[in-house]
Amino acid sequence: xxxxxxxxxxxxxxxxxxxxxxxxxxxxxxxxxxxxxxxxxxxxxxxxxxxxxxxxxxxxxxxxxxxxxxxxxxxxxxxxxxxxxxxxxxxxxxxxxxxxxxxxxxxxxxxxxxxxxxxxxxxxxxxxxxxxxxxxxxxxxxxx
Numbered sequence: 001x002x003x004x005x006x007x008x009x010x011x012x013x014x015x016x017x018x019x020x021x022x023x024x025x026x027x028x029x030x031x032x033x034x035x036x037x038x039x040x041x042x043x044x045x046x047x048x049x050x051x052x053x054x055x056x057x058x059x060x061x062x063x064x065x066x067x068x069x070x071x072x073x074x075x076x077x078x079x080x081x082x083x084x085x086x087x088x089x090x091x092x093x094x095x096x097x098x099x100x101x102x103x104x105x106x107x108x109x110x111x112x113x114x115x116x117x118x119x120x121x122x123x124x125x126x127x128x129x130x131x132x133x134x135x136x137x138x139x140x141x142x143x144x
Contacts, residue, residue: 021142028134029133030135031061033056033057035056036054062084091125096123111139116134119132
């Protein structure tokens with residue numbers, strides 16, 4: 001438990017140093033757990049890194065490269081992406097996740113709420129396809 005706490009503090013300090021544009025929590029099915037620290041790091045106007053760190057049955061990490069689409073206005077968008085997922089536990093799992101989601105940024109408060117779907121193809125330890133992965137994201141938006 002102490003090691004997990006140290007890893008958690010290290011990851012949060014890393015998120016702080018990279019100046020995430022949004023940080024919050026994700027509820028739903030994900031790599032080995034049901035709740036994760038959720039962060040979004042901008043790579044430009046139309047792409048970003050969407051990362052999650054979850055604790056519970058091991059340490060789960062997802063780092064997905066998303067492409068953002070704004071069909072209606074600047075507050076509402078949808079995104080698709082892909083990237084590595086891993087579960088550090090016994091046994092160790094490594095795979096590739098896809099992501100499709102929709103989110104809304106409120107004008108009056110610095111909050112973003114989104115829903116996404118993340119199927120995962122596991123490659124290392126066992127080859128398997130996990131079609132689950134629905135989640136609800138609630139994030140605080142910095143500099144809004």
